[in-house]
Amino acid sequence: MPKRTLDQVRETRETVLRRSADVASVNGLDGLSFSQIAAEVGLSKSGLAGYFESKTDWQLAVIGYARSVFRESVIDIGRESSNVNTPLIVSTCRAWLDYIELPVFPGGCFFAAAAAEFDDREGVVRDAIRGTYAQLRKYIAALAGRDADEKGAGEQTAFELIAVMIYLNQSLRLGGDHQTGSMARRSISRIIGHPVDK
Amino acid sequence: MPKRTLDQVRETRETVLRRSADVASVNGLDGLSFSQIAAEVGLSKSGLAGYFESKTDWQLAVIGYARSVFRESVIDIGRESSNVNTPLIVSTCRAWLDYIELPVFPGGCFFAAAAAEFDDREGVVRDAIRGTYAQLRKYIAALAGRDADEKGAGEQTAFELIAVMIYLNQSLRLGGDHQTGSMARRSISRIIGHPVDK
DNA sequence: CCTACCGATCGGTAGG
DNA sequence: CCTACCGATCGGTAGG
Secondary structure (H helix, E strand, C coil): CCCCCHHHHHHHHHHHHHHHHHHHHHHCCCCCCHHHHHHHHCCCHHHHHCCCCCHHHHHHHHHHHHHHHHHHHHHHHHHHCCECCECHHHHHHHHHHHHHHCCCCCCCCHHHHHHHHHCCCCCHHHHHHHHHHHHHHHHHHHHHHCCCCCCCHHHHHHHHHHHHHHHHHHHHHHCCCCCHHHHHHHHHHHHHCCCCCC | CCCCCHHHHHHHHHHHHHHHHHHHHHHCCCCCCHHHHHHHHCCCHHHHHCCCCCHHHHHHHHHHHHHHHHHHHHHHHHHHCCECCECHHHHHHHHHHHHHHCCCCCCCCHHHHHHHHHCCCCCHHHHHHHHHHHHHHHHHHHHHHCCCCCCCHHHHHHHHHHHHHHHHHHHHHHCCCCCHHHHHHHHHHHHHCCCCCC
């Protein structure tokens, strides 16, 4: 008979992953250390490490968790707030702006940070980040391609939208630029052909 | 009488900074370690550390060196290759694309990597990176504003250009996307109102 | 510019 | 899930 129920284990794991994703959004996925996160969630270093096979396995689990946060904060909210006056691409861009500007993760967009950190290192972590971006590009391209004239216009729109979102995120995190928000909104409105301001 | 001439010291320092910038473009500015770079340039760890007051001072020197590389590779080449058929904004974008795609630094754009790494950490390193972006934005906005109708159009153009360049860089480094180059060129051509392909 | 060292921290494991 | 340990590496410094 286990000392902790399966639900308790699941809850601890959830707490660990949430805290890990928050820290990784600021310090990077390599900036995660077992000892630091363990202290923050009230475990011993080895107690925490026991939840994962290795640091890489831990990083993959954190990426999976961050993906679920992005899905809930951007994709799902975008779907729920679309209506007859608000096409899905517009409501999704609004949820996306909120995700970046709130920000949902304390270090801003988790995937912008993770991509820059791992984009030159081969391995399963980079593969997971690449897959996340590929899936996002495909989803946004499908939304944008619905009311497009030319073939390939959806892909082009998705490329430009992601570019603006990444630079908006970087500029907000770096600080010192008070025009960023309005310039990003002007670009997004032009790219999707619809005002993005509420 | 010093054992090494001032020119030799300057040459060693140049070698150290070039190698440091190359490594930092891949592993990040925090990924630099005295022992690793020292071994690569044939110095002892303390021999290398003696060139700088601290690791932070070293990172600032590397940023300054990377700035000179960007200036020579993008700003200066852009100026030299402008002519009656090629506005400065166009030739600069072409040099910029080369800087990213060659790539000049083995890890792609040094400043895209540095910004993502330090954008959440207060201090002189972040300040230096922010200043570099601010200067670039101002320069590009001035180029783009020359033949613009509206006021503020130059700033908007600079914002969108940098966004596309950053995402082009990220997508190339992450790999697996064969459309990136042509999509970036299509965006850039539209943003500056002039075909960027040679 | 070198060797030799400092304390701190890392990921990981042994053993319970 | 804990304590206690491993070898490796870090930035930095003492002393020459």
